[in-house]
Structures are given as structure tokens and as C-alpha cells.
Amino acid sequence: MEFSQEQLEAFYRTMYTIRSFEEKINDLFLAGEIPGFVHLYIGEEAVATGVMANLRKTDYITSTHRGHGHTIAKGADLKRMMAEIFGKRTGYCRGKGGSMHIADFSIGMLGANGVVGGGFNLAVGAALAAKLMGTDQVAVCFFGDGASNRGTFHEGLNMAAVWKLPVVFVCENNQYASTTPYRTTTSVENIADRAIGYGIPGVVVDGNDVFAVYEAAQAAVERARSGGGPTLLEAKTYRIKGHFVGDPELYRTRQEVEEHLENDDPLKNFRRQVLAASRLSERELAEIEAQVREEIEEAVDFARKSPFPAPEELFEDLYVESGEAACGK
Amino acid sequence: MREITFAEATMEAMAEEMERDSRVFLMGEDIARQGGIFGQFKGLPQKFGFDRVRDTPISETAIVGAGIGAALAGMRPVVDMHFVDFITVAMDEVVNQMAKIRYMFGGQCKVPMVLRAPDGAARSAAAQHSQSLEAWFVHVPGLKVVIPSNPADAKGLLKAAIRDDNPVLYFENKDLFRMKGPVPDGEFLVPIGKANVVREGRDVTIVSYSITLHKALKAADKLAEEGIEAEVIDLRTIVPLDKETIFASVKKTKHLVIAHEATKNGGVGSEVAAVVAEEMIDYLDGPIKRVGAKFVPIPFSPALEPLMLPQIEDIVAAVKEIC
Numbered sequence: 003m004e005f006s007q008e009q010l011e012a013f014y015r016t017m018y019t020i021r022s023f024e025e026k027i028n029d030l031f032l033a034g035e036i037p038g039f040v041h042l043y044i045g046e047e048a049v050a051t052g053v054m055a056n057l058r059k060t061d062y063i064t065s066t067h068r069g070h071g072h073t074i075a076k077g078a079d080l081k082r083m084m085a086e087i088f089g090k091r092t093g094y095c096r097g098k099g100g101s102m103h104i105a106d107f108s109i110g111m112l113g114a115n116g117v118v119g120g121g122f123n124l125a126v127g128a129a130l131a132a133k134l135m136g137t138d139q140v141a142v143c144f145f146g147d148g149a150s151n152r153g154t155f156h157e158g159l160n161m162a163a164v165w166k167l168p169v170v171f172v173c174e175n176n177q178y179a180s181t182t183p184y185r186t187t188t189s190v191e192n193i194a195d196r197a198i199g200y201g202i203p204g205v206v207v208d209g210n211d212v213f214a215v216y217e218a219a220q221a222a223v224e225r226a227r228s229g230g231g232p233t234l235l236e237a238k239t240y241r242i243k244g245h246f247v248g249d250p251e252l253y254r255t256r257q258e259v260e261e262h263l264e265n266d267d268p269l270k271n272f273r274r275q276v277l278a279a280s281r282l283s284e285r286e287l288a289e290i291e292a293q294v295r296e297e298i299e300e301a302v303d304f305a306r307k308s309p310f311p312a313p314e315e316l317f318e319d320l321y322v323e324s325g326e327a328a329c330g331k
Numbered sequence: 332m333r334e335i336t337f338a339e340a341t342m343e344a345m346a347e348e349m350e351r352d353s354r355v356f357l358m359g360e361d362i363a364r365q366g367g368i369f370g371q372f373k374g375l376p377q378k379f380g381f382d383r384v385r386d387t388p389i390s391e392t393a394i395v396g397a398g399i400g401a402a403l404a405g406m407r408p409v410v411d412m413h414f415v416d417f418i419t420v421a422m423d424e425v426v427n428q429m430a431k432i433r434y435m436f437g438g439q440c441k442v443p444m445v446l447r448a449p450d451g452a453a454r455s456a457a458a459q460h461s462q463s464l465e466a467w468f469v470h471v472p473g474l475k476v477v478i479p480s481n482p483a484d485a486k487g488l489l490k491a492a493i494r495d496d497n498p499v500l501y502f503e504n505k506d507l508f509r510m511k512g513p514v515p516d517g518e519f520l521v522p523i524g525k526a527n528v529v530r531e532g533r534d535v536t537i538v539s540y541s542i543t544l545h546k547a548l549k550a551a552d553k554l555a556e557e558g559i560e561a562e563v564i565d566l567r568t569i570v571p572l573d574k575e576t577i578f579a580s581v582k583k584t585k586h587l588v589i590a591h592e593a594t595k596n597g598g599v600g601s602e603v604a605a606v607v608a609e610e611m612i613d614y615l616d617g618p619i620k621r622v623g624a625k626f627v628p629i630p631f632s633p634a635l636e637p638l639m640l641p642q643i644e645d646i647v648a649a650v651k652e653i654c
Contacts, residue, residue, distance in 0.1 A: 062404065095437030105436040112403050113436055117427050123393045124428065127400020127408075134356060134382060134406060141400075154423075157393035164388065319438030320473055322496035 003217055010281055011290060012055065013212050017047040017269055019294045020071040023080065024243075026298050027070070027087065027101075031247045035306075037089050040101045043071030045210075045242030048268035049174050050075035052215025053142060053235075056223040062110045062128040062141040064121030067102045069114030072144050078106045084301040090308035097311040098319060110139075118179075119152030121145060122171070126158045129167035129226075140168045140226045148179025150193045159234065163200040168226035170219065171234045174209060176241035181253045194236035202232050209237025210268040213275070240266065332513035338371040340482035340514050341447075341503065344489035345372070345409065347518070349379050352407060355493055356383040358394060359411025359447075368413065369449060369508045391420035395446065399429050402444040402498075409493060415448035415502065416459050429498045430473030444499070445492045451504040451542055451592055452640055458628040461636075463541070463593035465502050469570055469602055475523055476570040478502040480544040482512040484567055487521030495523060504542040504592075526573035528580065532560035535586035535650050538577060538603055540566040543592045543641060550590075550646035559654050569599055577603065578611055585616040588649045590641060595623030617653035622646050 005013075024042040031040050043050070046068075054075035057063070065072040073083060078094070086093025087101045094104050105113035112128060115121045125143035132139040149155060150173055162169045173193045177184050190196060197204025203225070207218040215237055222233035240262050244251045251259075276282040335343070349355045357375065359367075363386040366373035376384040387394045391412070398410040412418050418425060429442055452461035468476050475497050479485040485503065492499035529544065530551055539547040544565045551561040562580050566573065581587050587607055589600035600621035607619060625639045 064400075093437070095435060095439070098437045099435045103435040105439055107403075107436070107439045112400070112440075113432065115428075117423055120396075120423065120428060123396020123424070124400035124403065126393060127397035127402070128404040129400075130397055131401040131404035131406045134401070139404075154392050154396065157388070157390035158396070161388055161390055161393045161397060319436075320434050321475075322433070322441050322443075 003213065005213070007281070009055070010276055011286070013051055014272060014282070014287060015290050015294065016051040016054070016075050017212065017272065018291055019080070019297070020047045020050065020074050021269055022294055022298050023070060023074060026302060028243070028247055030302070036087055038100050039246045039248070040087070041068040041246050042243040043068050045262070045267065046174050046176055046239045047071055048212035048215050048272070049172065049209045049237040049239055050144070052212045053170075053172055053219040055216055056219045057140065057142065059109050061139050062112055062125065064112050064125040064141070064143045065114040066121065066144060066146060066149070067114060067116050067118070068146070069104060070101070073104050073106065073111055073114070076106070076111045077109050078104070078111060080297055080301040081304040084305040085308045088305040088308070089310065090305055091311040091315065092304070092308040096315065096319065119145065119149040119154040122154045122158030123161070125169055126162045126167060129162065129169040130165065132168055133165070138227050140170065140223055142170045142172055144172050144174060146179065147173060147175040147177070147184050147188060147193055150196065151179070151187060159200045159202070159232065162232040163202045166229065166231035168229070169232040170222040170226055171232060172219070173234065173236040174239055175236055176239050178241055178245065178253070180245045181249070183253065192236055194234055197234040202234060204234045204236070206236045206238065209239030210266045210271055212268060212272055239268070242267070332515060334511045335482055335514050336508065337482045337485045337503070337510045337512070338369060338508040340486035341371055341489055342373070342375065344486045344493070345375055346378060348490055348493045349375075349383065354405065354407045355409065356385070356406060357409045357411070358385045358387050358398065360387055360389055360394075360413045362386060362411050367411070369505060371508060372411070391417050392424055395421040395424035396428065398444050398446070399424060399432065399442055402442045403432070403440055407443045407493060409445045409447060412446060412448040414460050415450040415464050416462050418446070418448055418464065425468070426471050430471045434473060441496045442498045443496045445489070445501050446498070447501045447503060449505045450502050451506055452629050452636060453506045455631050455633055455636060457631040461629040463502070463591070465500070465569055466593055466598045466602070468500050469599060473498065474570060475499045475568070476502070477523055477568045478541045479567060480507070480541050480565050482510065483514045484521050486514055487519055488523065488567065491520045491523050494520070499523070502541065507542055521567065524568045524571045524573055526576040527565045527567055528562065528576065529565050530561065530563040532562035532584065534560045534584055535588060535654050536562045536564060536577070536580040536584045537588045537590060537646065537650070538564045538566060539590045540569070541592065543590050546641070546643045547590050547646055549643045550650070553643070553647050554650055559650060561650060572603070572606065574606060577607065581607055581611050582614050585614055586650075586653050587615065588620045588622060588646065588653070590622040590646050590649075592640060593623055594626060595621050596626050598623045620649040620653055622649050
């Protein structure tokens with residue numbers, strides 16, 4: 003597949019934004035500036051980037067507790083994301099959600115979800131709505147290998163398949179369900195193999211190769227949009243950081259992580275490929291990086307300077323006050 | 332006024348709301364081809380098609396989850412739980428998703444969805460098809476809970492629930508489906524959050540709802556024969572609770588009994604009793620009594636089932652203990 007200069011730059015910009023955003027979150031968390039706890043997407047950037055490049059603003063996604071990458075790739079505002087992670091009133095959820103519950107309904111991002119496997123059927127329902135309303139919107143559900151052992155996975159795939167709904171189920175198999183290795187919890191070699199049980203295509207793709215993810219997702223999204231029904235797409239990837247920041251990572255060796263970083267880091271893979279093909283230069287990549295770093299500094303600055311919610315905001319946003327009232331901020 | 336059954340009243344509500352708003356659709360197990368196991372959906376698919384009245388797989392988490400997702404994407408789903416007992420299968424969806432999504436996301440979205448759940452013990456359905464579980468949802472901020480006792484309220488509350496922009500749990504007692512009663516012609520709504528004083532009295536307040544309301548009224552008749560005038564309140568909505576109506580009655584009667592079919596322990600009666608004790612204790616001339624099912628799973632045998640359920644005599648006895 004041929005990619006344009008703009009596409010290549012956009013891929014790198016998105017992947018690098020996710021990487022830098024997460025590295026910054028890591029540092030801020032360790033410095034005690036971020037409350038709660040955070041789950042980083044570092045190492046999985048090619049999946050969100052490659053999938054989302056096939057989506058329109060009006061398409062829906064559901065995300066996970068490890069959701070910053072999906073949110074950035076769908077086009078969310080870094081300032082409002084950062085402010086939410088800080089618990090500030092200028093954040094996406096006015097400080098009510100935090101890292102695990104960022105949403106941006108204006109771009110079809112139906113929310114990160116603190117319950118593993120909580121997003122499957124929300125995506126199925128959004129796709130059902132699209133079908134009932136006769137739009138050509140597609141819903142993409144991101145989930146991990148761990149979530150594929152939830153009952154919601156099986157119920158959701160069956161329902162989407164039997165109703166031929168426009169959903170793409172994207173499994174980010176990062177090898178660990180929290181702290182438990184994939185092999186010890188899952189009965190099949192590939193999550194995608196389970197697609198056969200629902201009569202839908204199951205596709206395995208190298209999740210550390212943004213080009214491969216893009217192509218596989220393109221086929222799945224087109225299939226969904228044209229009424230062909232759901233696809234189960236499994237991206238094999240790797241979680242470079244622990245389950246959460248501060249995870250002692252007793253379940254794997256440092257060597258395993260180092261080897262992966264050296265040999266199969268999606269950002270390094272991308273750089274190698276575009277530089278070898280002379281599609282982007284070191285200078286062009288460096289320019290993107292400098293711009294991204296500045297945006298992230300601005301986001302941190304915005305979050306730091308933003309006020310916390312006022313006490314009277316505690317009860318706000320619980321109920322819609324009047325029936326059928328317009329909603330949304 | 333014309334008389335129709337409770338089931339017919341809910342059907343009219345559904346049909347009127349689906350007619351009025353194309354975003355309203357209905358899904359659940361056995362509702363389209365079979366018309367619902369209590370016949371409460373008969374004729375709707377013929378009128379609105381099998382897309383808008385859809386039979387689902389037996390997948391409660393997917394049914395409720397998809398309802399939420401559809402609501403987030405602009406629809407107004409009505410989801411049937413078949414039996415309230417099966418709501419247990421979808422508790423994450425109800426408690427962690429449906430109730431919290433709007434708050435968690437800072438008011439960016441709404442979940443205008445109705446979850447209909449037939450409840451109550453009827454004809455020896457045993458422990459997993461007979462429960463009344465409304466009290467669980469009193470504990471979860473973000474939900475509204477309604478529970479009609481007659482055909483008119485069934486229609487008016489269902490229409491109000493469908494039009495509400497918040498998630499509403501709508502509990503409908505299985506034995507009430509066949510009950511006939513007057514229902515006004517044409518458009519009318521019963522506001523959510525308003526209790527109804529069904530019978531006025533000066534000596535004791537009996538707070539009840541759903542099928543037990545009718546037992547409370549019969550108990551009031553018996554008490555009247557003995558000179559005790561009971562005021563009977565039908566809550567109709569459990570969340571938000573109409574404290575104003577309860578308080579006004581308790582101020583007058585100075586005695587309070589709460590009666591429901593759900594298990595007494597941790598039931599809605601416990602909440603009503605606590606609220607009155609906290610805010611109205613000075614007005615009371617005696618202890619508050621709760622009448623509810625006994626603390627045991629619902630047994631199958633017709634010899635045992637009535638023993639665990641609250642009966643008219645239990646309400647009469649509770650009133651006499653404090654009056």
C-alpha cells in the first residue's frame with residue numbers, strides 16, 4: 003500500500019504524541035502531581051494510530067482503563083485530557099472521571115471504562131443505533147487480551163454478528179492481563195481464533211507495525227460500513243510499561259522488556275522503515291517531535307493553572323434536570 | 332372511564348411513545364415473536380416492525396449494555412429484563428455503566444433509557460423467578476426507580492419514564508398485568524417522584540407500592556371496621572422518594588407502617604423508616620413498623636410460598652401493634 007507524505011507525518015505525529023504524553027504522565031505521577039492511578043499505553047501506539055486513521059469524526063469508539071492513546075488518536079484536546087487527569091474542572095469530565103474515564107462525545111469517543119470488558123456492548127449499542135437511524139457510522143471497540151475472557155466479549159460478539167452490526171472489535175493483545183501472562187489465562191493461541199465461534203472474520207496483525215494495522219483496520223472498517231458486519235481484529239503488541247505506574251512488575255524480567263524495546267518498539271519500527279525508504283528525513287521527524295513536545299508542555303501548564311472543581315459542583319452532572327432537555331456542554 | 336388491563340396500559344404507552352418519537356425502540360428476550368411472556372408486548376412488532384421491537388439473544392449483559400450504547404448514540408431504548416431476577420446478570424451494566432456514565436463524564440452525555448423488569452412472586456415460580464429487587468437500586472446514585480400499582484399509573488409512569496432523560500428502572504408486578512382499572516383516554520403522564528395518597532385517614536400512615544398496595548388497602552378496610560382510620564400512600568416512585576407527601580401524612584397520623592413484597596431486611600421500608608426517624612421522630616407517637624417478605628429465598632411449594640410473603644393480616648397486625 004502506498005502512503006502519502008501527509009499520512010506518514012500524521013502517523014508519526016499521533017504515535018509520538020501518545021508516547022510523549024504517556025512519558026510525561028509517568029513523570030508527573032511519580033512527582034506526585036497526579037491523583038489516583040494511571041495505566042500507560044506506551045508500546046501500543048501503532049494500534050490506536052493505525053485503526054483511528056480509518057475513522058471519521060462521527061464514528062464511535064469505546065476504550066479501556068488504558069485509554070489515553072485511543073483518546074489522543076481519535077482527536078481529543080490534550081489540554082482538556084491533561085486537566086482531567088489532574089482532576090481539574092477544565093478537564094473533559096470536569097474532574098469527575100480522571101484518567102480511567104476520559105470521554106469526548108463531540109468526536110465520538112464514548113469513554114474509557116474502568117471495568118475490564120465494559121466497553122464491548124456499549125460499542126454494540128452505538129452500532130445498533132447507527133443501523134436503526136440509517137447512518138453509515140461505525141463503532142470500534144478497543145479491548146485487551148484480558149477482557150476477551152469476560153462474558154461481555156462473547157455476548158457482544160454474538161449479538162453484533164447475528165444483527166450484522168457495523169462494529170470492529172480491536173483486541174490489543176499486549177501479553178498481560180494486568181499482571182498475569184496471556185498464556186496462563188487464555189485457551190487459544192490467538193484471540194482472533196475465537197471469531198470462528200461467531201461466524202465473523204478473525205484477523206491477526208502485527209500491532210507494532212502501524213502500516214499493517216492501518217491496512218487490516220481499513221478492510222474491517224470498510225466491511226462494517228458497507229453492511230458486512232463485525233470483524234475481530236487482533237493486534238499483537240506489547241505493554242512496555244507496567245500495568246500501572248508504580249507496578250513492581252514481578253511477573254516478567256527486565257531483560258524481556260529491554261529486548262522488546264530494542265527489537266519491536268512501534269516508534270522505532272516506524273522510524274527505521276521511513277528512513278530506509280527515504281520517505282521522511284531525520285529533520286522532518288525531529289520537527290514533529292519538537293512541535294509535539296511543545297503542545298504537551300502547554301497541556302501540562304494548562305492543567306497546572308486550572309482550578310479544581312468547587313464544592314458546589316459535587317452534585318452537578320448526576321441527573322438531567324428536565325425531560326428531553328438538550329444535554330452536553 | 333374505560334377500563335383496560337395493566338398490560339394493555341403498558342402497551343398503549345409503548346405504542347404512543349414509539350409513534351411520537353422514532354428514537355424509541357424496544358428490545359428483550361421473547362418480546363417480538365412471542366409478544367412477551369406475559370403478553371405485554373403483543374401487537375407491537377406488527378405495528379412497528381421487528382427492527383424497532385427486537386428479540387434478543389439470551390445475553391443480559393449485551394442487552395443492557397447495548398441499550399446504554401444506543402442511548403449514548405442518540406436513541407431512547409426501552410429494554411425488557413424478562414424477569415427482574417435476571418437483572419443480576421447485568422449488574423455491571425446497570426450499576427457501573429448506566430447509572431454512572433453521565434456523572435463520570437462530567438455531564439457530556441445522557442442515558443435516556445428505561446429498563447422494564449417484571450417482578451414479584453406468582454404461581455410458584457420459586458426462588459429465581461419471583462423476587463422483588465427494587466431496594467438494591469435505591470443505593471445507586473444516578474438511577475430513577477418507578478413501580479406502578481395500577482393500570483393508569485402503569486401507563487402514565489411508563490410514558491414519563493420513556494421521556495425522562497435519565498436511566499429509569501420500571502418494575503412491574505407480574506400479577507398486576509391482568510388487573511383491570513380505569514385509564515384516561517389519550518395523552519397523560521404520571522410525574523416521576525410524586526407519591527399518591529390513595530386513601531385518607533387520621534390514625535396511621537401505611538406507605539406501600541406495587542401489588543402490596545392492594546393488600547394495604549384491604550388492611551385499611553379491616554382496620555376501619557375496628558375504628559382505625561388508615562391513610563394509605565402509594566409511593567409510585569422509589570427514587571427520588573417523595574418525602575414531602577410521606578412527611579405530611581406522618582405529621583397528621585403520628586404512626587407509620589411500611590409494607591412491600593420485597594424482603595423486609597434492607598428493603599425500601601428500611602429507607603423510608605430511616606428517613607422518617609431522622610427527620611420526623613418528634614411527630615411519632617410510636618415505633619415505625621415494617622412489613623415485608625421473610626428473610627428466606629422464595630420457596631416453590633404452594634404450602635410454603637404464602638408463608639414467606641407479607642399478607643393483609645400482617646399489615647393489620649403491624650398497625651395494631653403501634654396504634
